[in-house]
Amino acid sequence: MPETRDWLTGGLPHIWLPYTQMQTTPAPLPVVAAQGARIRLADGRELIDGISSWWTACHGYNHPHIRAAVETQLATLPHVMFAGLVHEPALRLAARLAALLPGDLERVFFTESGSVAVEVALKMAIQYWRNKGQAEKQRIVYFRHGYHGDTFATMALCDPEEGMHALFAGTMPDQIMAELPADEAMSRAFDLLLDTHGERIAAVIVEPLVQGAGGMQMHDTATLALIAEACTRHGVLLIADEIMTGFGRSGRMFACEEANVVPDIICLSKALTGGTLPLAATVARKHVFEAFLSGDPAAALMHGPTYMANALACAAANASLDLFEREPRMEQVAAIEAQLTLELAPCRALAGVAAMRVKGAIGAVELSGPIDLHALRRRFVELGVWVRPFGKVVYLMPPFTVTPAELTTLTAAVRSVLAERAGTL
Numbered sequence: 185m186p187e188t189r190d191w192l193t194g195g196l197p198h199i200w201l202p203y204t205q206m207q208t209t210p211a212p213l214p215v216v217a218a219q220g221a222r223i224r225l226a227d228g229r230e231l232i233d234g235i236s237s238w239w240t241a242c243h244g245y246n247h248p249h250i251r252a253a254v255e256t257q258l259a260t261l262p263h264v265m266f267a268g269l270v271h272e273p274a275l276r277l278a279a280r281l282a283a284l285l286p287g288d289l290e291r292v293f294f295t296e297s298g299s300v301a302v303e304v305a306l307k308m309a310i311q312y313w314r315n316k317g318q319a320e321k322q323r324i325v326y327f328r329h330g331y332h333g334d335t336f337a338t339m340a341l342c343d344p345e346e347g348m349h350a351l352f353a354g355t356m357p358d359q360i361m362a363e364l365p366a367d368e369a370m371s372r373a374f375d376l377l378l379d380t381h382g383e384r385i386a387a388v389i390v391e392p393l394v395q396g397a398g399g400m401q402m403h404d405t406a407t408l409a410l411i412a413e414a415c416t417r418h419g420v421l422l423i424a425d426e427i428m429t430g431f432g433r434s435g436r437m438f439a440c441e442e443a444n445v446v447p448d449i450i451c452l453s454k455a456l457t458g459g460t461l462p463l464a465a466t467v468a469r470k471h472v473f474e475a476f477l478s479g480d481p482a483a484a485l486m487h488g489p490t491y492m493a494n495a496l497a498c499a500a501a502n503a504s505l506d507l508f509e510r511e512p513r514m515e516q517v518a519a520i521e522a523q524l525t526l527e528l529a530p531c532r533a534l535a536g537v538a539a540m541r542v543k544g545a546i547g548a549v550e551l552s553g554p555i556d557l558h559a560l561r562r563r564f565v566e567l568g569v570w571v572r573p574f575g576k577v578v579y580l581m582p583p584f585t586v587t588p589a590e591l592t593t594l595t596a597a598v599r600s601v602l603a604e605r606a607g608t609l
């Protein structure tokens with residue numbers, strides 16, 4: 185394939201890949217197309233995608249309904265600035281998100297990435313208190329194993345050991361880490377923390393029920409409800425980062441719903457457009473929005489990404505929501521949960537496996553001992569699947585449209601790669 189070799193050899197020397205030591209990394213795989221749960225490589229091989237392109241492609245790749253919606257939008261209005269001007273795809277999407285989300289989460293601020301959606305949530309929370317005359321409430325409480333993004337303000341809220349705290353020490357805002365209040369003693373400690381520092385705390389941020397990039401750690405609804413209750417009692421806002429869990433991944437449309445929790449602010453991205461175009465949303469409850477209404481221009485929210493509410497991305501998100509209405513997505517998630525539970529269970533008995541966890545369309549196997557990520561990743565490709573372990577976890581988060589046979593191929597690959605590894609330990 186001379187054409188492929190052209191763009192590959194000409195382009196690779198100019199590309200800087202994410203989270204990658206460029207000196208030692210194996211060559212990235214050139215992709216030419218993707219359809220359903222399958223990624224097609226330039227050499228003709230097909231990989232079954234077990235991780236939905238960083239958890240975005242919930243309807244599979246190249247869904248005709250999303251493609252048609254984006255094509256239609258492209259013909260009339262791909263983009264227009266969103267200050268002083270509005271358009272139908274964004275307003276329809278905002279109204280639909282407000283209707284879908286619990287409680288009075290009803291005011292939508294659009295951005296283009298998850299990290300920025302969290303940054304906006306932080307600005308909202310801090311300025312909320314400033315506008316109410318409590319400017320000293322500026323600190324953010326986050327949880328161990330959390331992940332909220334790669335920008336400076338969000339890095340400061342990631343797990344201090346797994347995140348980039350050491351690398352950028354001294355350059356990030358100083359925030360307060362807490363343990364998830366998963367038992368009596370930890371609940372008392374969490375309560376004490378909010379009691380002691382409440383006057384300086386603007387908000388608590390949490391990934392409800394499943395902490396994703398920090399290691400696929402899971403907690404129960406009682407823990408989440410307890411966090412929400414403590415926030416209310418101590419006059420602290422609750423920010424739910426549902427960038428990973430949102431849109432069905434954890435088994436409900438939003439993880440907060442399962443615990444009957446209505447956060448003050450919620451962050452959405454990843455599966456919002458079904459994995460087609462970059463878009464994120466920070467959605468605030470009525471009382472949060474109202475704290476910004478004033479005769480004083482300085483009380484307004486000062487943020488505005490250039491590509492805010494991009495019309496193509498909003499059209500894709502509307503089409504994605506159509507699919508949640510028309511197709512049996514939540515039933516598919518329940519079926520995936522049952523199949524993952526059954527087919528990953530044998531992993532528990534393998535040497536070098538510390539734990540196995542499943543929730544919704546998320547299956548995670550936590551490893552112990554030395555982990556050769558490059559070797560594991562290479563074996564998965566050899567077995568015809570795209571599975572990309574990180575840290576200590578091998579996980580599956582397939583598109584919700586994955587077929588039972590494709591999912592069996594994925595779980596069988598995880599079992600055999602981990603069994604091979606067990607043999608070498």
Ligand SMILES: *Cc1c(COP(=O)(O)O)cnc(C)c1O
Pocket residue numbers: 297298299300302331332333334391396397425426427428453454
């Ligand atoms: C991926 C992720 C982010 C960051 O989103 P980006 O679009 O990569 O900036 C933030 N929070 C959670 C929970 C995520 O999973």
